[in-house]
Amino acid sequence: MGYIPEHLLENLRNYKYRGADKSLVSRYVLNPFWNWFVTLWPLSVAPNTITLTGLCIIIFNFATLIYYDPLYLVERDGYHEPPHWVYFTWGIGLFLYQTLDAIDGKQARRTGMAGPLGEMFDHGCDALNTTLGCLLANRALGLGRSWWTVASQIATLANFYLTTWEEYHTGVLFLGYFSGPVEGILMIVVIYFITGIFGPSIWENKIWTVLHLEHVSYLKKVPNIPLNKALIVFAIIGLAVNIFHSYLNVRQASRSSFGRPRQNSSYPPLVLLMPFVASTAIQIAWLSHPEYNNSYILHSASFVPFVLAWGFQFAHQVGRMILAHVTSAPxxxxxxxxxxxxxxxxxxxxxxLIGRSPIFQTSPRHTAYVVWATLIISMLAYARFVTLVIRDITNYLGIACFTVRKKDEHGVWKSAQPEAKML
Known part of the structure; x- marks a missing residue:
């Protein structure tokens, strides 16, 4: 059984990627670098190989976190502080990920491999990086296993979901003057470098104290919270701004010929934000349950596998959204x-709910079993989704995922589509 109904396969040939990037940093600083960097890659390297390489770098960064801080994963209240140089590798790795994520589309244009498979593969890797990057960034900020990390995860996933929701309704991937894939990643890179120099404790300093504004009268009513928590608050404020702008873009597309308003959906666009709200509410309900026999997840060793399972479920959710986008499905x-x-x-x-003890999660160990089982099932389900979607797209379009198409005797890429992925 596949994920693409047979009657929608033809829509894969009609798919055209469209993007709009308003970032000044991207236009005047990063894009010239990306245009040069992509020329270093041979034309025999498939764009999806570049995308996967970027994700592997982030996975390596996460592996170094677990290696140097094993208590983060195995002990309820324990932490080991990684060596400061590790944070520099995280910063370098994240910058490389951003670079590879930017040039895979340029490589697709060079090799004539732009199309729906690249869109699916790129967004799928981005969805996984969202959760891994969130865990790494919050560990560097010294937030660890806390509700602040949960808030950061929600804000990060919400931005990704919002962008995908917007692209589904408008047919255009919008990146504003300040976006997560550009300025957001660069900010996290700077955070890693600062942590590498001063250690995570630097982020425990109060924001107004650091800015020498604690004596300003009109700021005394504003809580003087630590820098790490202030960054999360700013991220949430930025999310609210993005929601507003995305809504305006979707509303404009629905009232004009611009974009691709969905006629096959009987629900208003705002209603289609509810799946993310519902899935997030499920995770919060599990995290905020009444503590029973010390089985509380939030501050335990089960927190990291819990967030990873959440990430795989989210990747599956947005993966189906992107698939609906490229196939014009409901x-x-x-x-x-x-x-x-x-x-x-x-x-x-x-x-x-009913005043009785849990059936499965009766102890910390049993809670860990349930969380790890959820992680394994979620990971296998997402792997199945990726495998079946790649199989269906490659078989129907006659292409390969990691092999560059050949040119015919006229110098034209075989089976190449006219559109090109630009981001």
């Missing part, structure tokens, strides 16, 4: 992969 309102987290959330909240 918007996916429900994702069966949530069932595992629903079971965990209901079981953990049984003391609150």
């Amino acid at each position: 918007f996916p309102l429900f994702d069966w992969i949530w069932i595992w987290s629903i079971i965990g959330a209901v079981d953990a909240n049984l003391p609150h």
